[in-house]
Every structure is written in C-alpha cells, then in structure tokens.
Amino acid sequence: MNKESGVFIVDDDEQVRSALTLLMESVGLRSESFSSGQEYLDQFDDSKPGCLILDVRMPGISGLDLQARLSAEKIHPPIIIITGHGDVPMAVRAVTAGAIDFIEKPFNNQSMLDTVHRAIEQDAKQRGESSRLEEIENHYNELTPREKEVLLSVIEGKRNKIIASEMNISQSTVEAHRSKVMEKMAAKTLSDLMRMALLLKLID
Amino acid sequence: MNKESGVFIVDDDEQVRSALTLLMESVGLRSESFSSGQEYLDQFDDSKPGCLILDVRMPGISGLDLQARLSAEKIHPPIIIITGHGDVPMAVRAVTAGAIDFIEKPFNNQSMLDTVHRAIEQDAKQRGESSRLEEIENHYNELTPREKEVLLSVIEGKRNKIIASEMNISQSTVEAHRSKVMEKMAAKTLSDLMRMALLLKLID
DNA sequence: AGTAAAATTAGAAGATGTAATAATTTATAT
DNA sequence: ATATAAATTATTACATCTTCTAATTTTACT
Structure with missing residues (x-):
C-alpha cells in the first residue's frame, strides 16, 4: 500500500x-x-x-x-x-x-x-495504468499527420505496398514514415506497436 | 432491437x-x-x-x-x-x-x-462479442501444444530465429508451426492474430 | 524571403517472412 | 503393431520489411 x-x-x-x-x-x-x-x-x-x-x-x-x-x-x-x-x-x-x-x-x-x-x-x-498511457500519448502526439495515417494502416495489417497505393505515394515514402513511427513510438516490434494502439484505442 | x-x-x-x-x-x-x-x-x-x-x-x-x-x-x-x-x-x-x-x-x-x-x-x-470469442476459442483449441507455444512467442513480437533458439528447434520448424497457426486461426495478418490473442487474453 | 519541419522519393544490401514441396522421426491410440 | 497425428527438418523461390544514405519538394512560420 x-x-x-x-x-x-x-x-x-x-x-x-x-x-x-x-x-x-x-x-x-x-x-x-x-x-x-x-x-x-x-x-x-x-x-x-x-x-x-x-x-x-x-x-x-x-x-x-x-x-x-x-x-x-x-x-x-x-x-x-x-x-x-x-x-x-x-x-x-x-x-x-x-x-x-x-x-x-x-x-x-x-x-x-x-x-x-x-x-x-x-x-x-x-x-499505474494512466501514467503508462500518458507516456504513449506523448509519443503519439509527436507523430506528424502523415505518420499517424501510416500508423493506422500498419496496425490494420496492411502491406506497405497497399498503404502506398491507398495514400497515392511511393512505397519508399511509406517505409520512411513507418520507420519514423516505430522510432517515435519507441516500439521495437510490430507487436509493441499494436499494444500501444490498443491502449490509445486506435483499434477496438 | x-x-x-x-x-x-x-x-x-x-x-x-x-x-x-x-x-x-x-x-x-x-x-x-x-x-x-x-x-x-x-x-x-x-x-x-x-x-x-x-x-x-x-x-x-x-x-x-x-x-x-x-x-x-x-x-x-x-x-x-x-x-x-x-x-x-x-x-x-x-x-x-x-x-x-x-x-x-x-x-x-x-x-x-x-x-x-x-x-x-x-x-x-x-x-455478439461472446459468439465471436467462441469462434476464436474454437480455432485456438485446434492448435497443437507446440503451435500454441509458437503463437505465444509470435504475439510477443519475437523473430522466428529467436523462437527457434528458445525452443531448441530449427527455424524451419518454427516457420512450419507459424504457418499452421495462421491457417488454423484464420488470421490473414499478424495484426489479426494479435487482436485474437487479446480477446483470448493471451496478452494483457 | 528565408528557415525549419514535413513529406516525398530512390537505390541498394541484408534480414525476415511466406509458400510449396517433400521427407523423417516421435508420440499416441486402437 | 500399426495407422494417425504431431513434430521435426531442409530447400527453393519470392515477397516483404528494415536500414542506410542522399536528395528534392512542400508547407508553415517569422
């Protein structure tokens, strides 16, 4: 206590x-x-x-x-x-x-x-839970609008190729955004990223 | 209604x-x-x-x-x-x-x-929620013990190489199990699998 | 107009994951 | 003891992801 x-x-x-x-x-x-x-x-x-x-x-x-x-x-x-x-x-x-x-x-x-x-x-x-959430929210708020878009698609399980065509940008750009997202969110793996997305309620 | x-x-x-x-x-x-x-x-x-x-x-x-x-x-x-x-x-x-x-x-x-x-x-x-959960549980119960082990490691974000060394088996075997897991769980992407794992409470 | 941040693209090399095929060795149960 | 399922491994070819480096274009702000 x-x-x-x-x-x-x-x-x-x-x-x-x-x-x-x-x-x-x-x-x-x-x-x-x-x-x-x-x-x-x-x-x-x-x-x-x-x-x-x-x-x-x-x-x-x-x-x-x-x-x-x-x-x-x-x-x-x-x-x-x-x-x-x-x-x-x-x-x-x-x-x-x-x-x-x-x-x-x-x-x-x-x-x-x-x-x-x-x-x-x-x-x-x-x-305890909300301090962890705040940390994640702070990271999330560092993302640029474009990076947030990519994040959403990534956690939906879309391939970079698909994301690129949906956003009308090249695969290289998606890769660049994606890598920035992982870095800024401090996610070592996709699984980390998904867990954070859940806490942020970006997905059900 | x-x-x-x-x-x-x-x-x-x-x-x-x-x-x-x-x-x-x-x-x-x-x-x-x-x-x-x-x-x-x-x-x-x-x-x-x-x-x-x-x-x-x-x-x-x-x-x-x-x-x-x-x-x-x-x-x-x-x-x-x-x-x-x-x-x-x-x-x-x-x-x-x-x-x-x-x-x-x-x-x-x-x-x-x-x-x-x-x-x-x-x-x-x-x-609605529990019927979806039941469906997932049924899939999960079709997994063999070894496949369940691999599933756990996968959703923790571990690489096949790591899983192989931790389980003392070859990477090929991990790949085989992993592919069976995806098939049996009816998961098209890793993100699908993670969402199911969450419902099954395999992860917080 | 000038600067900084954001967004964009490319290329290349290496790591990782996927799919398909085939085969061997354990277990397990009838 | 012998089918059956489970677990194991390997190989090949391909798809995808990651990382790095480098550069250009846009946008936003002062």
Missing part, C-alpha cells in the same frame, strides 16, 4: 470530518478534510493519489454533484459516498455512476476502512 | 408477474414468468437472449442468490432486481455485483421499460 496515498474527506459536518480523520490516522493513512465541495475543488490537485469520501447533503455542491463534475472532467478517483439520509434510487445512481461504495451514517468503522483500502488500491492501479 | 429477445420474470407474486407480462406485451416484448428461482433454473437455457427481472424476497432462492449463482457459473445476463422491501446496502450489493438496476416496488412503468430496453441491448451486445 502506497503510504503517500491520502483520503480526501468532504463533509460539512465537523464531527464527521474529525471522526473520519481519527479513523484514518488509526491505520496510518493520511487524510485531508474539506467542509464543502467548492473548498475541495479549489485545492484540487490531480497528482495527489488516494480516494474521496463525499457526503451527499452539503450546502452548495452536493457529493453527487461533485462526483458528476469530476466524471465530466474525465477525472475518476475512487469515490465513497456517505450519507445520513440516503435512499435506494440515490444509492443506485451513485454506484452506477462509478462510486465504489455508498455508505449510510452512522457507518461501521471497520467496513469503512475496508472500503477505503480497496479504493486506494484501485487508485494506485489506475494511476 | 432483437424481437427474439425475451424478458424472464421471476417473482412469487402472481400480481407482479402478470403486471410485468402485460407491460412487456404492451411494447411487443416477449416474456416468460416463473414463480421461483428454482423454476427458472429448471428451464434455464443460456441460448435464449434477453434479460432477467428478479424479485428479491421469494421462498427458496432469493433474487440476489440467483444473481450470485449465475455469476458463479460465469453466466452474465443483464439483471434487473425488483423489491418491495429494499434497503441501501442491499441495493449497493446488487449493483456492485453487476445488476443493471435495482428498482423498488411499486415501480414506474416507463422507467422499468427503459431499463429493460437498456438491458436487452446490453445482452445483444454481449452475445
């Missing part, structure tokens, strides 16, 4: 915040508390690893709103929703929207910790 | 069954009703496309049990859970276990239909 990971607690109830803070401290987890969604957003830093615990009913932005906003920004930290007045439809909506759990207050300390640990693990996994 | 798709209703309450049956008929959807989980399992036929509507509280197998049993058998039809006495933890459990929705009785007819339509679409999509 990455001890750098933090638990970001957003609840307008001071008692809940301090209870959660203590609970996290009890197992050596760092936490930061915020009394409103806006306060959290103001300091938001995507580079901080960890998970969120969001209260539903708060002045201003509700926990569910905050969940939706982050999701709209393609930011997907593991989210645990807590609420004192939840109902079934609300829980279903939160979970189908990606929340890792929806917990009613008062909650059981141990099950909260279990969920938090699961959430932090998931975040670590996601971060 | 595939009109062959059916809605499988499992509820011990005759009134609910007939209400749902009528509702499905009203939009031209075929349905079959069962008064218990066991009754459903007795006639279960994986080849029938569609979705399930399961009541939670029933004599014998509960809807949630049934959901768990199917899941344990790696059978994943879209499941809609309905209940008269649901609570938040139950809803969270059902949805995180993969239920497409968790709806309290009495339910709104239109939203039930919306969910059913979503469920049937999802089922159709899943079936």
Whole structure:
C-alpha cells in the first residue's frame, strides 16, 4: 500500500470530518478534510493519489454533484459516498455512476476502512495504468499527420505496398514514415506497436 | 432491437408477474414468468437472449442468490432486481455485483421499460462479442501444444530465429508451426492474430 | 524571403517472412 | 503393431520489411 496515498474527506459536518480523520490516522493513512465541495475543488490537485469520501447533503455542491463534475472532467478517483439520509434510487445512481461504495451514517468503522483500502488500491492501479498511457500519448502526439495515417494502416495489417497505393505515394515514402513511427513510438516490434494502439484505442 | 429477445420474470407474486407480462406485451416484448428461482433454473437455457427481472424476497432462492449463482457459473445476463422491501446496502450489493438496476416496488412503468430496453441491448451486445470469442476459442483449441507455444512467442513480437533458439528447434520448424497457426486461426495478418490473442487474453 | 519541419522519393544490401514441396522421426491410440 | 497425428527438418523461390544514405519538394512560420 502506497503510504503517500491520502483520503480526501468532504463533509460539512465537523464531527464527521474529525471522526473520519481519527479513523484514518488509526491505520496510518493520511487524510485531508474539506467542509464543502467548492473548498475541495479549489485545492484540487490531480497528482495527489488516494480516494474521496463525499457526503451527499452539503450546502452548495452536493457529493453527487461533485462526483458528476469530476466524471465530466474525465477525472475518476475512487469515490465513497456517505450519507445520513440516503435512499435506494440515490444509492443506485451513485454506484452506477462509478462510486465504489455508498455508505449510510452512522457507518461501521471497520467496513469503512475496508472500503477505503480497496479504493486506494484501485487508485494506485489506475494511476499505474494512466501514467503508462500518458507516456504513449506523448509519443503519439509527436507523430506528424502523415505518420499517424501510416500508423493506422500498419496496425490494420496492411502491406506497405497497399498503404502506398491507398495514400497515392511511393512505397519508399511509406517505409520512411513507418520507420519514423516505430522510432517515435519507441516500439521495437510490430507487436509493441499494436499494444500501444490498443491502449490509445486506435483499434477496438 | 432483437424481437427474439425475451424478458424472464421471476417473482412469487402472481400480481407482479402478470403486471410485468402485460407491460412487456404492451411494447411487443416477449416474456416468460416463473414463480421461483428454482423454476427458472429448471428451464434455464443460456441460448435464449434477453434479460432477467428478479424479485428479491421469494421462498427458496432469493433474487440476489440467483444473481450470485449465475455469476458463479460465469453466466452474465443483464439483471434487473425488483423489491418491495429494499434497503441501501442491499441495493449497493446488487449493483456492485453487476445488476443493471435495482428498482423498488411499486415501480414506474416507463422507467422499468427503459431499463429493460437498456438491458436487452446490453445482452445483444454481449452475445455478439461472446459468439465471436467462441469462434476464436474454437480455432485456438485446434492448435497443437507446440503451435500454441509458437503463437505465444509470435504475439510477443519475437523473430522466428529467436523462437527457434528458445525452443531448441530449427527455424524451419518454427516457420512450419507459424504457418499452421495462421491457417488454423484464420488470421490473414499478424495484426489479426494479435487482436485474437487479446480477446483470448493471451496478452494483457 | 528565408528557415525549419514535413513529406516525398530512390537505390541498394541484408534480414525476415511466406509458400510449396517433400521427407523423417516421435508420440499416441486402437 | 500399426495407422494417425504431431513434430521435426531442409530447400527453393519470392515477397516483404528494415536500414542506410542522399536528395528534392512542400508547407508553415517569422
């Protein structure tokens, strides 16, 4: 478990915040508390690893709103929703929207910790994957438009000869582009290139 | 929408069954009703496309049990859970276990239909994907052990020369295996083969 | 107008993959 | 023990890919 990971607690109830803070401290987890969604957003830093615990009913932005906003920004930290007045439809909506759990207050300390640990693990996994993806995206963005075209054809399994005729250029040019693509993408083999293309969703 | 798709209703309450049956008929959807989980399992036929509507509280197998049993058998039809006495933890459990929705009785007819339509679409999509996967698995199972070894190396991007030395066989043999692999897997290009390998989860 | 990046082409040599044919040696099962 | 399938190897001819070097043309930007 990455001890750098933090638990970001957003609840307008001071008692809940301090209870959660203590609970996290009890197992050596760092936490930061915020009394409103806006306060959290103001300091938001995507580079901080960890998970969120969001209260539903708060002045201003509700926990569910905050969940939706982050999701709209393609930011997907593991989210645990807590609420004192939840109902079934609300829980279903939160979970189908990606929340890792929806917990009613008062909650059981141990099950909260279990969920938090699961959430932090998931975040670590996601971060590992997305840092690799970013690296690949950076390489991809170095490609010229023409090189991207060639890349697409290559991963579709087309022969250089075919690509050349489809693009109305000579085979030599395709070879030149192709070699640049391999170099810029840092792919040693076609199989490497295909795996990257998959992560980039250039192919199903 | 595939009109062959059916809605499988499992509820011990005759009134609910007939209400749902009528509702499905009203939009031209075929349905079959069962008064218990066991009754459903007795006639279960994986080849029938569609979705399930399961009541939670029933004599014998509960809807949630049934959901768990199917899941344990790696059978994943879209499941809609309905209940008269649901609570938040139950809803969270059902949805995180993969239920497409968790709806309290009495339910709104239109939203039930919306969910059913979503469920049937999802089922159709899943079936399309899994029939393709089955086809590929069948091809894969035709491979001899040695051919499977070669396939693995090939999709890792290894040269025939390398594979030969790693397997302590001649390059000719690798070429022979490789060509058999392409033939048996019905892959026209290396890129085809890689895509199949991904579906087979031979590579991340 | 001048510079830099991008796109284009060619040629040649060597490495690699493909296809077709043919043959030998192990296994495996009836 | 003997078919049958699997595994093995070799050879030949060809197709393709890779790498290198070198050069020209276009495009975009200042």
